[in-house]
Amino acid sequence: MIPTALLTAPSVPHPRVPAPLNRVPDVARSLFLMAQPHGGQRSARQNAWAGMSDNAARSRARAEAEDAMASALLRSLARPAALDGTTG
Numbered sequence: 001m002i003p004t005a006l007l008t009a010p011s012v013p014h015p016r017v018p019a020p021l022n023r024v025p026d027v028a029r030s031l032f033l034m035a036q037p038h039g040g041q042r043s044a045r046q047n048a049w050a051g052m053s054d055n056a057a058r059s060r061a062r063a064e065a066e067d068a069m070a071s072a073l074l075r076s077l078a079r080p081a082a083l084d085g086t087t088g
Contacts, residue, residue, distance in 0.1 A: 033040035
C-alpha cells in the first residue's frame with residue numbers, strides 16, 4: 001500500500017532531479033487510483049461522508065452553544081435587581 005503522504009504531497013521539482021522523475025508522485029497517485037476498485041471513487045465517497053459527519057457534529061455543537069448562551073443571557077436579564085446584589 002502506498003503511504004497517503006505520497007498520494008497527497010505536491011510534486012515540487014528538485015533542482016538536481018531530472019524532469020521525468022519530478023512527476024513520480026503524480027504517476028504513483030494515478031497508478032494507485034487506477035488499481036483501486038472503481039478508480040478511487042469508494043475512497044472519495046468515504047472521505048466525503050466523513051467530512052459531512054464532522055461538519056454536522058460541529059454544526060450541532062455550535063447550535064447547542066448558541067442556545068446555551070442565549071438562555072443564560074435571558075436568565076441574567078430576567079433576574080430581579082434585589083437578587084443581583086445591586087441597588088437602585
